[in-house]
Amino acid sequence: MASSDGGRPGVDGTLFRTVMRRWASGVTVATVRDGDDVRGITLSSFSSVSLDPPLVLISVDKRAVCHGMIGRSGHFCVHILAEGQTLISDRFAGRRPGEHAEFADCSTGTTPSGAPIIDRCLGYFDCRVTAAVDGGDHTIFVGLVEAGEATDDVAPLVFYAGSYRKIETTA
Numbered sequence: 001m002a003s004s005d006g007g008r009p010g011v012d013g014t015l016f017r018t019v020m021r022r023w024a025s026g027v028t029v030a031t032v033r034d035g036d037d038v039r040g041i042t043l044s045s046f047s048s049v050s051l052d053p054p055l056v057l058i059s060v061d062k063r064a065v066c067h068g069m070i071g072r073s074g075h076f077c078v079h080i081l082a083e084g085q086t087l088i089s090d091r092f093a094g095r096r097p098g099e100h101a102e103f104a105d106c107s108t109g110t111t112p113s114g115a116p117i118i119d120r121c122l123g124y125f126d127c128r129v130t131a132a133v134d135g136g137d138h139t140i141f142v143g144l145v146e147a148g149e150a151t152d153d154v155a156p157l158v159f160y161a162g163s164y165r166k167i168e169t170t171a
């Protein structure tokens with residue numbers, strides 16, 4: 001049951017986090033170029049929105065450096081990570097300080113907007129921002145998919161309860 005917390009609307013942050021930890025997701029990295037700056041951010045908040053037109057969404061913390069970069073450039077390229085790409089996820093989640101702009105060892109191509117394309121991911125969508133919706137401390141960027149590629153057909157990286165997981169086939 002939802003409860004309020006001293007004037008703060010909604011459930012408290014601890015309950016919110018506890019329930020969200022039970023949500024298993026894939027892991028993506030959105031890359032962006034804004035002028036001379038290139039950067040990536042690890043995101044689990046990626047979803048298909050519409051097939052016609054082809055739209056996806058990402059939800060980005062307003063405090064993240066990429067937030068302003070995506071807003072200004074109007075583009076992002078979102079990559080679905082493969083099982084073996086935990087170091088890339090950690091890098092663009094800020095768990096390897098100073099590496100948010102480090103693409104030399106993991107990207108050999110760029111999109112027309114200049115965003116790095118991460119090699120050996122499962123696939124990516126190059127997107128133009130068509131809406132930026134306020135989402136509390138995040139902004140939901142809706143992107144029109146202008147290009148994309150299904151690249152390596154390998155197992156996805158999964159994030160659950162604060163840890164990376166592998167998919168086990170039971171059937």
Ligand SMILES: Cc1cc2nc3c(=O)[nH]c(=O)nc-3n(C[C@H](O)[C@H](O)[C@H](O)COP(=O)(O)O)c2cc1C
Nearest residue numbers: 042043044045059060061064065066092093094159
């Ligand atoms: C698996 C995983 C999923 C994440 N999902 C999101 C997300 O959906 N949105 C978000 O804003 N940050 C998410 N983060 C946190 C950002 O990757 C992290 O805060 C990032 O380093 C912010 O970059 P900054 O240096 O530009 O602030 C996630 C981190 C991990 C490890």
